[in-house]
Structure formats: C-alpha cells, structure tokens
Amino acid sequence: MTPDTAVIAPLPIPRSLDSSDPDAAGFISAVELINQSLRAIWGNDDFRDAPATQLAGFRPSMMRRRILLGARIGDELVGVATLKLPLLDNTHSAWVHVAVTPSFQRSGLGNRLYAAVEQAAAADGRLTLLGETDHPVRPEAETGEVITPKSGIGAIPADSAARFTADRNFDLEQVERVSLLELTGAADWQGLLATATAASGTDYALEFWQGACPEHLVDAYALLRQKMSTDAPMAGLDLEEEQWDAERIREGERKVREMDAEELVSAVRHIPTGQLAGHSVLMVFNSNPSVAFQDDTLVLREHRGHRLGMLLKAANLVRMRENLPEASRIWTWNAAENGYMLSINEKLGFSAVGYSGEWQKVLQPGATTEAAVSG
Numbered sequence: 001m002t003p004d005t006a007v008i009a010p011l012p013i014p015r016s017l018d019s020s021d022p023d024a025a026g027f028i029s030a031v032e033l034i035n036q037s038l039r040a041i042w043g044n045d046d047f048r049d050a051p052a053t054q055l056a057g058f059r060p061s062m063m064r065r066r067i068l069l070g071a072r073i074g075d076e077l078v079g080v081a082t083l084k085l086p087l088l089d090n091t092h093s094a095w096v097h098v099a100v101t102p103s104f105q106r107s108g109l110g111n112r113l114y115a116a117v118e119q120a121a122a123a124d125g126r127l128t129l130l131g132e133t134d135h136p137v138r139p140e141a142e143t144g145e146v147i148t149p150k151s152g153i154g155a156i157p158a159d160s161a162a163r164f165t166a167d168r169n170f171d172l173e174q175v176e177r178v179s180l181l182e183l184t185g186a187a188d189w190q191g192l193l194a195t196a197t198a199a200s201g202t203d204y205a206l207e208f209w210q211g212a213c214p215e216h217l218v219d220a221y222a223l224l225r226q227k228m229s230t231d232a233p234m235a236g237l238d239l240e241e242e243q244w245d246a247e248r249i250r251e252g253e254r255k256v257r258e259m260d261a262e263e264l265v266s267a268v269r270h271i272p273t274g275q276l277a278g279h280s281v282l283m284v285f286n287s288n289p290s291v292a293f294q295d296d297t298l299v300l301r302e303h304r305g306h307r308l309g310m311l312l313k314a315a316n317l318v319r320m321r322e323n324l325p326e327a328s329r330i331w332t333w334n335a336a337e338n339g340y341m342l343s344i345n346e347k348l349g350f351s352a353v354g355y356s357g358e359w360q361k362v363l364q365p366g367a368t369t370e371a372a373v374s375g
Contacts, residue, residue, distance in 0.1 A: 152236070174357075209267075
C-alpha cells in the first residue's frame with residue numbers, strides 16, 4: 001500500500017471514549033499519533049495529551065471549533081491534520097497542524113493532508129492560515145542553514161519541518177524561544193519575590209486564585225486577557241484584538257476543567273484605583289502532573305517599571321510548590337524580541353531548550369488548493 005492509496009476524510013469526534021462509541025477508537029488513534037509526533041521531536045512525553053484532554057479540547061465552545069482529518073490506509077491511521085477555527089474574533093484565520101507516522105514521512109502524504117486541511121479552511125471563509133513548527137536545540141544544527149523571520153528577530157534551523165512549511169508558501173513571521181525550568185535546584189524564588197515586592201512599593205497588592213477568578217475581579221481580569229492579545233509581541237502575524245468579558249472568562253475556565261487541568265493565576269492589584277495591573281498563569285494537566293506550563297504573563301503598559309513582571313512570576317512559582325507539589329519542571333514560550341520577559345525567566349532559572357517558528361499564509365479570496373478529501 002502506498003500514500004497515494006490513503007483515504008483522507010474527516011474523523012468524527014466521539015461523544016465519549018467508551019468502547020461502545022463507534023468513533024472512540026479512531027479518535028484515540030489520532031491522539032496517539034499526535035503524541036507520537038511530539039515525542040519524536042522533543043524526545044520525551046512532556047507534551048503528551050490524554051485522549052480525554054484532547055476530546056474536551058475538540059468539543060465546540062463559544063470561542064472556537066476544531067476539525068480533525070485522518071489519512072487511512074485500510075484500517076491503519078497514518079496521518080492526521082487539525083484545524084482550529086476561532087469564533088469570536090480573528091474569524092478570518094485558522095490554525096493548522098499536520099502529523100504523519102514516521103514510516104510515511106517524506107512520502108507525499110503530508111502534502112495531501114495539508115492540501116485537504118487548507119481546502120477545509122478556505123471553505124469556511126478563512127483567509128489567514130497560521131501554523132507552528134518546533135525545533136529543539138541540537139548541537140549538529142548550530143552551524144547549518146537557518147531561516148529568519150520576515151519580522152521579529154531570531155532564527156530557526158532549516159530542517160524538514162521548516163522546509164515543509166515554507167514549501168507550502170507559508171512565511172516565517174516570528175521566532176519564539178522555548179525555555180525549560182527544572183525545579184530541582186531552582187533559583188531562590190523567595191528571595192526574588194522579596195526583592196520585587198520591595199521594588200514595587202506600597203501601591204500594589206498580590207491576588208491569587210486557582211480555578212475560578214473571584215467574581216469581584218472577573219471584569220478587571222477580562223481586560224487583562226484582552227490586552228494580552230495586543231500588548232504581547234506579535235511581529236507580523238495577522239491577528240486582531242480579542243474581545244474579552246466575564247462570560248468569556250467563565251467559558252475558558254469551564255474548558256480548563258473539562259480538560260482536567262489546574263490553572264494557577266497570580267494577579268497584582270493597583271490599590272489606589274482597584275485596577276488589576278497584571279497577571280501570570282501556570283497550568284498543569286492532571287494526566288501529567290509532573291509537567292507545568294507557564295502561560296500568559298502581562299503587565300499593563302501604564303504600570304510597567306515597578307518590577308511587577310518578576311513579582312507576578314516569582315509569587316506564582318512559590319505558590320505552585322505548595323498547591324501543585326508533583327510538578328518538577330515548567331515549559332514556557334516567549335517571542336525572541338521580548339527581551340524583558342526573557343531576562344526575568346533567566347533570573348528565575350529558565351534556560352533555552354529550543355525554538356518555535358510562527359508561520360503565516362494569506363490565501364486569495366476564492367482560491368482553494370485541489371485536494372481529494374475522500375481519497
């Protein structure tokens with residue numbers, strides 16, 4: 001059997017993962033294929049998702065819906081493509097990802113899968129396609145050919161993932177540094193917290209929550225989440241400002257619970273105005289509790305210059321040791337041009353272990369890639 005005989009078609013999202021659901025086995029196979037591709041890149045299972053986590057992620061919400069395509073040869077699933085479609089804002093865009101089993105890489109199957117997922121995006125009226133490639137730090141890649149972004153700074157190696165994406169007419173717009181913090185022998189967070197607290201002065205106070213944002217802070221927190229979509233470095237990515245309110249905050253919290261994850265938030269309140277001046281988020285999936293992810297960190301522009309970024313991050317790390325004691329390492333991503341946040345991370349003990357390429361392709365209205373979705 002050859003890649004040309006693979007049948008590419010949408011994979012139904014099961015109602016449950018119980019064996020009685022006829023769609024469960026195919027979905028579980030797709031999740032394992034995605035996990036396998038991440039393991040091959042990073043050499044570990046830190047990014048492994050449990051099928052239940054992925055199932056919760058694929059269930060539609062007010063914020064987005066997702067499409068899953070599979071490539072089968074007989075009964076064997078040999079490739080998948082995912083499409084994430086925002087529904088509240090950035091409705092001109094779609095996030096795409098393609099993964100193929102090792103035995104069918106560089107066979108043309110990835111090209112067929114990409115063509116099918118681009119066709120699905122165009123059929124939904126999406127004109128800006130976004131994707132990401134991962135590139136761990138490897139000594140042998142340090143002297144090889146690299147690709148630099150159209151905007152932003154940094155570079156990624158011109159490896160097979162980057163070349164595949166570039167060959168699909170995507171432009172590299174931004175490079176993100178991937179950093180890892182091993183909690184064994186980590187920096188003196190208490191000392192860094194004390195120094196940042198002293199530097200921030202008496203006008204700021206820390207707030208914490210795990211799970212749901214307190215009702216009296218939810219509107220102020222929604223403003224922070226909205227500003228995160230504009231104030232973080234975006235290079236040349238075609239992304240518009242997101243609109244956040246209390247309802248969207250609660251929907252996001254519900255999705256986190258469905259994905260069986262724990263979310264720790266530290267926020268800093270400006271005492272004279274009562275406004276939240278910044279926040280930082282840590283997340284741990286209960287299916288893999290030794291691995292944590294540093295998500296958003298933002299300080300509003302008018303409150304910068306008071307060491308609040310360090311205050312927020314150090315406070316959340318200190319609290320994580322108490323609330324999520326199984327966590328042993330933390331991953332985070334930062335735009336290569338975000339020197340201020342990178343310097344904070346380095347003081348906290350993070351070190352660079354790789355880079356991610358942020359890619360973009362703009363489709364012409366009415367143009368679609370020919371692809372036989374049914375094979």
